[in-house]
Amino acid sequence: MTDYTNWPLIGQGEERSCYLNPDDPTRMAKFSPIRQSTQTRREIRYFNTLIKKGVPFDFIPRYYGEIHEKDRLGIEQEFIADEPDSFRAAPTVSDYVSRSLTAEEIAEFRKAYFQLKDYLLRWNVIPANLAISNVVVSKTPSGLRLVMVDGVGGTELIPLANWFRFLGKRKIERKWVKLTRRLNAINSRLNL
Numbered sequence: 001m002t003d004y005t006n007w008p009l010i011g012q013g014e015e016r017s018c019y020l021n022p023d024d025p026t027r028m029a030k031f032s033p034i035r036q037s038t039q040t041r042r043e044i045r046y047f048n049t050l051i052k053k054g055v056p057f058d059f060i061p062r063y064y065g066e067i068h069e070k071d072r073l074g075i076e077q078e079f080i081a082d083e084p085d086s087f088r089a090a091p092t093v094s095d096y097v098s099r100s101l102t103a104e105e106i107a108e109f110r111k112a113y114f115q116l117k118d119y120l121l122r123w124n125v126i127p128a129n130l131a132i133s134n135v136v137v138s139k140t141p142s143g144l145r146l147v148m149v150d151g152v153g154g155t156e157l158i159p160l161a162n163w164f165r166f167l168g169k170r171k172i173e174r175k176w177v178k179l180t181r182r183l184n185a186i187n188s189r190l191n192l
C-alpha cells in the first residue's frame with residue numbers, strides 16, 4: 001500500500017490537503033476527511049461522466065482514480081506545475097494577476113483566460129465553484145494554460161446543467177462573470 005504521509009504537501013484548501021507524488025511529479029493526490037468528502041465523491045462521479053462522454057481533460061487535471069483509506073477519501077490526478085518539469089505547484093489566478101505583469105504577459109493571460117472559457121462552453125464542463133483559489137496558471141511551451149483544479153461539476157441533487165447544454169451555458173456564463181469581476185478588481189490592467 002502506498003504511504004501518502006511521506007508525500008510533500010503542495011496545497012491546502014479549506015477541505016482538502018494536496019500531496020505531490022515523489023516518484024512521479026506529474027501526479028498528485030488530494031484527500032478529504034471521510035466525514036467531509038461530499039465534494040470529493042461528487043468530483044469522482046463527475047470525472048467518470050466526463051471520461052465516458054469523451055471530454056478531453058485539457059483545462060482540468062487529468063484524472064487517475066480514487067484512493068480509499070479508513071478515514072479519508074482521495075483522488076489521484078495530474079499535478080499542475082508552474083512550468084514544465086517543475087516540482088512547484090502552479091500559482092492560483094489570484095496570485096498570478098497580483099504580480100506586476102508586463103503588457104505581453106497581460107495579453108498572454110487574457111488569451112489563456114478566454115481559452116478556458118471556450119473549453120467549458122464547448123464541452124459543457126460545469127464549474128460548481130469558480131473561485132480564484134481553484135484556477136491555477138501553468139506556463140507551457142505553447143503559452144499559459146489555466147486549469148480548474150477544484151470545484152468541477154454541479155452541486156445540485158439533480159444536476160440538470162450537466163445534462164442540458166443550454167442550462168450548462170447559463171451556469172458557466174454566470175460563474176464566469178463573477179470570476180472576471182474578482183480578477184479585474186485585483187488587477188485593473190487585465191481588462192477582462
Ligand SMILES: Nc1ncnc2c1ncn2[C@@H]1O[C@H](COP(=O)(O)OP(=O)(O)O)[C@@H](O)[C@H]1O
Nearest residue numbers: 011012013014015016061079080089133149150
Ligand atoms: N492538481 C493540482 N495541481 C496543482 N495544484 C493543485 C492541484 N489541486 C489543488 N492544488 C492546489 O491546492 C489548493 C487546494 O486544493 P483544492 O482542491 O482547491 O482543495 P479544497 O477543495 O479544499 O479547496 C488549490 O487552491 C491549489 O493551489
Ligand SMILES: [Mg+2]
Nearest residue numbers: 013133134150
Ligand atoms: Mg479549492
